[in-house]
Amino acid sequence: MATVFVFLLTIVSGVFSEHTKLEWTDCGTDPAYFTINKVDVSPMPIEVPGDIALTVGAVSNKTVTQGDIKISVKRHTFIGDITIPCLFHVGSCEYKDTCTLLDRMEKENWAGIMGGIGTQVRGLLSSIGITSFCNIQARSLDVQSYKLKLPPIPSILSFFAEGDYSAHVTATEAASGHQVACLDLKLSIKKHKDKTCTGWFCGRRRDLH
Ligand SMILES: *[C@@H]1O[C@H](CO)[C@@H](O)[C@H](O)[C@H]1NC(C)=O
Numbered sequence: 758m759a760t761v762f763v764f765l766l767t768i769v770s771g772v773f774s775e776h777t778k779l780e781w782t783d784c785g786t787d788p789a790y791f792t793i794n795k796v797d798v799s800p801m802p803i804e805v806p807g808d809i810a811l812t813v814g815a816v817s818n819k820t821v822t823q824g825d826i827k828i829s830v831k832r833h834t835f836i837g838d839i840t841i842p843c844l845f846h847v848g849s850c851e852y853k854d855t856c857t858l859l860d861r862m863e864k865e866n867w868a869g870i871m872g873g874i875g876t877q878v879r880g881l882l883s884s885i886g887i888t889s890f891c892n893i894q895a896r897s898l899d900v901q902s903y904k905l906k907l908p909p910i911p912s913i914l915s916f917f918a919e920g921d922y923s924a925h926v927t928a929t930e931a932a933s934g935h936q937v938a939c940l941d942l943k944l945s946i947k948k949h950k951d952k953t954c955t956g957w958f959c960g961r962r963r964d965l966h
Contacts, residue, residue, distance in 0.1 A: 776921060777801055780943035784925070790937040792816045799902075802945035806909040810902040811881070821893045823931040824855040833921040841922075846871065847914055854931065856891040870908045877905050921945050 781796045795814035803809055829849045831838040843850035845868035852858055862875030881903045887893060910917050922945070928938040 775802055775947075776943055776945040782941045784927075784939040784941045785936060786938045786940075787936065788818070790817065790819050790821060792818070793938070793940065796940065796942070798944065802947035803907070804947050804949040805907045807907055807949045809905050809907060811900060811905055812902055813898060813900040815898040816896075817893055817898060818895050820895060821930065821937060823891060824937065825929050825931050826852045826855060826858070827927050827929070828852075829925040831923050832916075833923070838923070841916060844868070844916075845913060848917075855928075856889070858890055868914055869911050870914075873908060874905070881905070917946065919946055919948050 778801050779796065779798045783793050786793055793813075793815045795812060797812040799810050799812075800807075828851075830841040832841055841848040846852075846862075846865075847868045847870075859875045859879050862871045863879075864872075866872030881900060882888070882890075884903065885898060885900060886896075887898075922943070924940075924942040924944070926938075926940045926942065927936055929936050
């Protein structure tokens, strides 16, 4: 029993190569709709909780109406890649209807954190002049080091632990099912270590001073 437990722990805390830069590849974005030139996230590894700066350079060449987004997330472990499930609308999930996606994220506050993230994404989009996820006109989409605050990962999402991940993200036009964008991402997540001392031992040491 204990052996099994230790084995599982080894898997979970297993390989951690730590990406120091977001790796991204275009896996089939339709240039008639979008051209993705640049995607970056810093710091890498991403520290949670913590701030990230997001940079995106893309051009849309055609008005995209209602779409669907599908995300598949894999975690790299000792025994291979494990697909992260979709729990509380976080993980490997399909998000139908981009028109109302942000509204639903905010209203339903998925996993207790996605409401705040939805509000920040709304701010990001409005900073480049997009106030609706419906009918995004042909235009350039330039996001330069936009700061987003990542909250602590709630315990219900504890499978999103420190480690290396890959994500496959596709967007399709809802009406036709036509794939308009595809991104493969590789990144690492790291737990933010609080530098202030709060433990029992720290308290004791402070008492001795
Ligand atoms: C962008 O749109 C224009 C007009 O709709 C079209 O002629 C052109 O071929 C498109 N560009 C690409 C890369 O598909």
